[in-house]
Amino acid sequence: MSKNLLEIAMPASLLVVAGAIGGCLLLLGGELTRFPPDELVNESTCSGMGVADSSQATSSGAQTLVVSEVDPAAIAAGDALFKGNCAQCHALHDVVVGPALAGIGQRRPRAWTVSWVKNSSKLVASGDEYAVKIFHQYQKQQMPSFQLSNEEINQIIDYVESEQWRGMVSVVD
Structure with missing residues (x-):
């Protein structure tokens, strides 16, 4: 050069x-x-x-x-509902039988999640792209339908969202 x-x-x-x-x-x-x-x-x-x-x-x-603030009583109710209905197949950060639930609010709108919890089979049968993807991703394992009210499902979602950051460490100057 x-x-x-x-x-x-x-x-x-x-x-x-x-x-x-x-x-x-x-x-x-x-x-x-x-x-x-x-x-x-x-x-x-x-x-x-x-x-x-x-x-x-x-x-x-x-x-x-x-x-906005979430009612602590709603989160406590969601905790109990999660443990009684969801924890057998789901964890916040780990895949169990179904997907980890941390970040569910980023993946799907709340209304979709409520519909999924109430009757996932119906969403899969309707051809919903994301529902079909989850169904196939988890070896066509059907999530059971739950007889929970919209309020109860929203309490579970509030609980999941309130817990998803627990244990994370932030380094600040």
């Missing part, structure tokens, strides 16, 4: 490497101070902080999260 090319290429390469390292450090620093990570926050709860109702765009285009 000519001397002129090396004089240009070497500093440019070092600048690119330094920029990449700096970008990684900034990204890592941002990830360690955010709890929970933005991409996981949608309709979720941060243990006792409430349930996210929606996100709203600010004038700068950034997303903010609107959080």
Whole structure:
């Protein structure tokens, strides 16, 4: 290589490497101070902080999260209902017979989840794409239909959303 090319290429390469390292450090620093990570926050709860109702765009285009409080009695009822009806086949973070339920609010709208819990077979038979995918993903294991009210199912969802972040550690400056 000519001397002129090396004089240009070497500093440019070092600048690119330094920029990449700096970008990684900034990204890592941002990830360690955010709890929970933005991409996981949608309709979720941060243990006792409430349930996210929606996100709203600010004038700068950034997303903010609107959080409302959930009744502790509803979460306690959801806990009991979960243990009595769901825990045999589901856990929050682990696949048991069915899928892990943490993050359910990000995967499907609440109304869909209520319909699924009431009668998953009906959703599969209707050809609902996500229902069919779950049915096949879990070896065509049919989830039993539950005679739970919408309120009871929503209490279970509130419980799952309130518990999904429990035990996670946040590193803050």
